Amino acid sequence: EDQVTQSPEALRLQEGESSSLNCSYTVSGLRGLFWYRQDPGKGPEFLFTLYSAGEEKEKERLKATLTKKESFLHITAPKPEDSATYLCAVGGSQGNLIFGKGTKLSVKP
């Protein structure tokens, strides 16, 4: 059974304090590893798709990396506006996404 586990559940950072979020996965065949940002009361906002081990993608202060067993979302010098829940998902056999429970990030000024 395909499974996604995210850690930590919650992370509090000071503005400018870099850190990483972890997403470990177990799948029968990887159909993509997806990162989303979700703000309270809103739908998930697409950030990245990764397909191959060793692949990296960047967007502003965020960088996503992928290995054969896990993905990391690195946040460099975060700002308060980066506060959100970050969701990791893998592609399912139905063409859907299978999500982890998310990491709630709080960045204090």
Place this chain on the structure above:
Amino acid sequence: SAVISQKPSRDICQRGTSLTIQCQVDSQVTMMFWYRQQPGQSLTLIATANQGSEATYESGFVIDKFPISRPNLTFSTLTVSNMSPEDSSIYLCSVEDPTNYGYTFGSGTRLTVV
């Protein structure tokens, strides 16, 4: 990228009633997905809706409780039937977005059943 208009954004409903949620996409898509996000939990797939065929439901979800319509390639509805407080959740629709190799989500419907 695809844009999804989801309605209503929120509703408070009496137990035993039904609510229909609509999703309109600005482009034609083959599959539309419906998810549920219970309080403090992540997203769980309810069903996959293809135009012209019956929706495919995940384990734990049944058509009588969550009937889905898909009349064309840009529109779908999900009905939550005979609601109970346990149905209080956020419901989201999603489509595959080939422009970014990701999936786009609607803004969600926050349902509270009292």
